[in-house]
Amino acid sequence: MTYAPAVSPVKNSSTNKTMHIARTRDDLQSVIQGWKADGLRVGFVPTMGALHDGHISLMTLAAQHADKVIASIFVNPTQFAPHEDFAQYPRTEADDLQKLEAAGVALVYLPTEDVIYEGGREPRVSPGKAAEGLESDFRPHFFGGVVNVVERLFSQVTPDIAMFGEKDFQQLQVIAEMVQAYDMPIEIIGGPIARDSEGLALSSRNAYLSAEELQIARQMNKILRDAARGEITPPQAASKLLAAGFDKIDYVEKRWNRILAAAWLGKTRLIDNMPTQ
Numbered sequence: 001m002t003y004a005p006a007v008s009p010v011k012n013s014s015t016n017k018t019m020h021i022a023r024t025r026d027d028l029q030s031v032i033q034g035w036k037a038d039g040l041r042v043g044f045v046p047t048m049g050a051l052h053d054g055h056i057s058l059m060t061l062a063a064q065h066a067d068k069v070i071a072s073i074f075v076n077p078t079q080f081a082p083h084e085d086f087a088q089y090p091r092t093e094a095d096d097l098q099k100l101e102a103a104g105v106a107l108v109y110l111p112t113e114d115v116i117y118e119g120g121r122e123p124r125v126s127p128g129k130a131a132e133g134l135e136s137d138f139r140p141h142f143f144g145g146v147v148n149v150v151e152r153l154f155s156q157v158t159p160d161i162a163m164f165g166e167k168d169f170q171q172l173q174v175i176a177e178m179v180q181a182y183d184m185p186i187e188i189i190g191g192p193i194a195r196d197s198e199g200l201a202l203s204s205r206n207a208y209l210s211a212e213e214l215q216i217a218r219q220m221n222k223i224l225r226d227a228a229r230g231e232i233t234p235p236q237a238a239s240k241l242l243a244a245g246f247d248k249i250d251y252v253e254k255r256w257n258r259i260l261a262a263a264w265l266g267k268t269r270l271i272d273n274m275p276t277q
């Protein structure tokens with residue numbers, strides 16, 4: 001399948017909708033300005049690609065809140081530490097575009113690093129209190145990278161609403177806090193976690209797991225559910241994760257009425273969370 005640049009969109013025969021591809025800010029703006037002039041509400045789902053059903057559920061949710069849905073695919077180098085998996089992070093653009101077209105997305109933004117960080121990588125915003133602890137204790141660079149790429153994406157895409165998955169629950173809080181702190185006129189909406197038939201939270205990083213690791217990974221949601229029900233404490237949940245075969249636990253903690261966890265299986269780091277009951 002071929003995709004046309006933003007100025008000459010292609011029509012999807014099954015959904016009868018056109019999907020624009022924009023690689024530059026000019027391409028992006030030429031389409032969005034037309035929509036805004038028509039009074040249309042723009043929903044935005046930023047992603048790093050390697051799309052799974054969790055991402056697609058965010059596109060569907062965005063379509064319920066907006067007239068036009070924009071998705072971006074950009075593997076953001078500034079949210080990876082030098083020892084992390086930036087180089088290995090799965091890049092599946094052709095497959096991603098097919099999924100987005102089938103989901104009825106109106107425009108896909110595919111910027112290069114130069115387009116996003118035109119003017120340099122200097123931070124323009126800082127993460128607030130929601131970034132303290134949890135992920136930041138183990139990935140201190142992470143939220144600085146996330147807020148700075150999301151702020152740049154927001155300023156280029158200028159959406160009315162933006163969707164983020166609840167799997168990265170702390171990230172969702174950090175972004176909601178940034179939007180308030182910097183008076184950005186964007187409504188942030190969280191999308192429920194998509195899970196496989198055994199409850200494993202869908203993640204692009206699940207692609208790294210061997211068949212044996214996948215079976216172990218599928219225990220995580222069950223153990224967190226027990227902790228969320230108050231049947232075991234967070235430290236007991238951490239011990240159970242180790243007993244199930246996880247190699248290292250970064251944290252299991254209660255915050256925002258959720259039990260949140262991050263744990264390692266071999267070289268793969270998985271996160272998940274469950275609302276307390």
Ligand code: PAF
Nearest residue numbers: 046047048076146149168
């Ligand atoms: O959640 C992600 O995929 C990324 O952190 C995001 C929000 C697209 C920023 O790079």
